[in-house]
Amino acid sequence: MDAPVSRPLPLRARAEDQRTQPEAGPVPTIVLSPEQRTLVAGIAQSVQVSAKTVIYGQGTHAEMVFLVRKGLVRITHQLEDGRSQVLAFHWPGDPFGLFENDAYLNEATALTDCELERFRLSDLRDLFTKDPQLQSAFLIGAVAELRMNQRHLLLVTHRPILKRVAGFVIECCRQPECYNASTGILTLIMDRSDIADYLGTTVETVSRALGVLENRKLIMRRDARHVHPDLTGLKRLLISPEAEATGRIDIPSLPLSPRCP
Amino acid sequence: MDAPVSRPLPLRARAEDQRTQPEAGPVPTIVLSPEQRTLVAGIAQSVQVSAKTVIYGQGTHAEMVFLVRKGLVRITHQLEDGRSQVLAFHWPGDPFGLFENDAYLNEATALTDCELERFRLSDLRDLFTKDPQLQSAFLIGAVAELRMNQRHLLLVTHRPILKRVAGFVIECCRQPECYNASTGILTLIMDRSDIADYLGTTVETVSRALGVLENRKLIMRRDARHVHPDLTGLKRLLISPEAEATGRIDIPSLPLSPRCP
């Protein structure tokens, strides 16, 4: 699929400017004009959920679509074999609520206290017939989401874990909600196991990879959840010709120094 | 994102019935009513491309959206580090042509001789304002594509390669174009390296995995490109509790027989 309307509409639902983000390209966001905003407000229902609440479960009956206003939402798919995969993190401005045959395909969980907007599907459909432009906004949103998904897939198939983690850090820095561009501090809102499940690996490996990145001075860690990334360095790592990126995580990078007695 | 209109519209662009497919759930398909069909025909341009032709290159200027009529199209993303990832295979009825900032994000290649339909973006946009229902169809298409993408991601993160390959075979069997439900013969149109790049692995590993599946009687191979899958068995493998699926590919499955002298 594709974006039939290539340029976003006037007003953004999302917090601030994104042109300043590294790795440009719109984040999945429903963008509405002021009129549409009021139109939508008529059918929107505001919801507050506290951290660690399940917003909807995988396979449950679907009749609502959501929009993040504040906070962070995690989309997880529980695999039949027990493992679980984090499919996405949704930030303010992002829509979510993918379903099929009236059942949600995944589970949505609030990672922080969240403020959400909720739409009944039938209402939304009605509104679409009244204002095709609104539907257009949703189409663009869907396509943006699609791009994000492909990006995610590409990240996960980067075999060397170091690259995956590097890519993840870069992605996070595109979110103004957790990356303070002026201080250069990135706040990791999700825990290690969320990151691991997002990248298709394990907590231990994520931890080790972050350690290596720190050794290589590609990130500096204030604490486990606050890092100062060297974005250009990380990007260089990402596009590096595999060899240097394969950087064995195991070897604690003892240089060639012959062991001094 | 989500499907604001949950039920497909009357007429399918796609070949035949899909309810009979294993693992139901709509394949990404633009579904149009007869009127929409004629409406769209006004701006559609029919294109023939022969096998192995690049339809558009990654990063090239995007102004067209495509729809597969006949044949198979492969979407590939070339990674900066040299590797390449197959993002999707598109069958008759599927739209493609994802872009961002007027540049195609990926490369589209015809794997077989193809018959395509081509739309200029601006034309399509105009048509959307005239017939919002048409836009609705495209929205549904985008959402369907999104589901496929998530499915793909889940497949690829299934770590044990055996499961990935099993899942791939099952997916293929959902395509009436290559799976003959009556004979039970599946024709693999793509070559091993396409499969490998789709699953995020290597040709050798795909080859070995197929070998194991054959040993386990989960598939029978007429030749390299024609297999007779045991769908229920494969599905059982997919949901199996990891242990048995980890089936070491290496060991040529010499049973426990103590070596007879």
Add this chain to the structure above:
DNA sequence: CGGGGCCTTGAGCGACCTCAATAAGCGTGG
């Protein structure tokens, strides 16, 4: 101070990748 989350670190092993050789399919031309 003790307990329970998180995160990190360690040691060992195994699934998969890599590289390399062999085999099978297929068209072309003698």
Add this chain to the structure above:
DNA sequence: CCACGCTTATTGAGGTCGCTCAAGGCCCCG
């Protein structure tokens, strides 16, 4: 028809990245 080359697929052997299991810090809160 077979010889020849080219592409595609399979098979083999060895090395290694990342997983597993297990122990040890760190931090918060009672």
